[in-house]
Amino acid sequence: MPVAGYTDLMESLGQSGCPICRLVTRDATRFMDSLLYENVLDLEIMARFRGRRGLCNTHGWQLTTFPGQQLGVALLFQAALHEVMGQVGQSQNAVSRNLSGRFLGRTDARGAAMADNLNPQAPCMVCEKVAETESRFLKVLVEQLADARLYAAFQASEGLCLPHFREALRVAVAPDQFDRLRELQMGIWEHLMDELRELVRKNDYRFANEPRGREMESWRRAVARMVGEKGVFGDDR
Ligand SMILES: [Zn+2]
Ligand SMILES: [Zn+2]
Structure with a gap:
């Protein structure tokens, strides 16, 4: 019985690009899908969405690419808009109550104070999901480097992207894990370097x-x- 995540990882290693x-x-897409079609009525989710004033730039725009997304996006961002309008309206009231000429000259x-109030009060939910998926699968990857099947699959893959290689290095705390990871990634990079030279x-x-x-596609x-x-x-990373 393989450890949880092993099969997903093996499958991902068999395809193009960084497996992580x-x-x-995949997980961010599933999460955004549930956000759009199931969670728009979840009060806690909506509170976090309002707190972030939506999502980060990357994930906000990704949300608009889902099929049949209009209603979900409208409801989610209506809540975000309501929140920021509340913030701006509130500080306006507070200021007009205190307007006794103190501000004149x-x-x-007030602008800086309002800008502070509009800052995100929560991280982007999709960025959080991304971080969780990354650490879960990087842990499995590093721990399973001693597995001959996974090692061979990694060797035949396009390897990790640099951001995920850096993360993997932090996870690879055992000497043999570090050695295997370094050797595999260097082998893959050397191959890519050869291709670039050819190009x-x-x-x-x-x-x-x-x-x-x-x-010719190596660039x-x-x-x-x-x-x-x-x-x-995402941008909250
Ligand atoms: Zn994000
Ligand atoms: Zn990656």
Whole structure:
């Protein structure tokens, strides 16, 4: 019986891109789906949504890409709008009660105070979900590096993106875990470096007639390996 998460991880390692980015995207998508279609009536969820004044930029826009999303997005962001209007209206009332000319001719600090009140009071819920998924699967990955099947699957994969490699290094506290992780990732990077060299070489007109293969797409993979897959990391991270 494999440990929890092992099968998901093996499946993810068999596909393109960073395996952790892929699992994070899957879980974030599921979470946003439930946010849109099930949780709009959950008071605690709505309170956290209002506290964040919605979601971070990345996840806010991702929410608009779900099919049939209009009603869910409208209800969620109506609550966020209601919250910020409440904040702005409230401070306006408080200020007008105290308006006795004290502000005249002086620096008006009301704007800064209002801006502070509008700051997010809670983290983006999807960013939180992302962090939870990352740590859960990175732990399984690092702990299972001694497993021959997982090791081979990692070796044949595109490896971790740099942000997730950094996280994995922090988890790999046993000497053999660190050694295996480093060796695997370096092997994958060396292969990518070879592909990039080929791409650069074939951009020279003298070699323009040589057959072109997978290396011609390596520039895009290099971006993904360094910054993570597109849209994986929210702004609250
Ligand atoms: Zn990643
Ligand atoms: Zn976010």
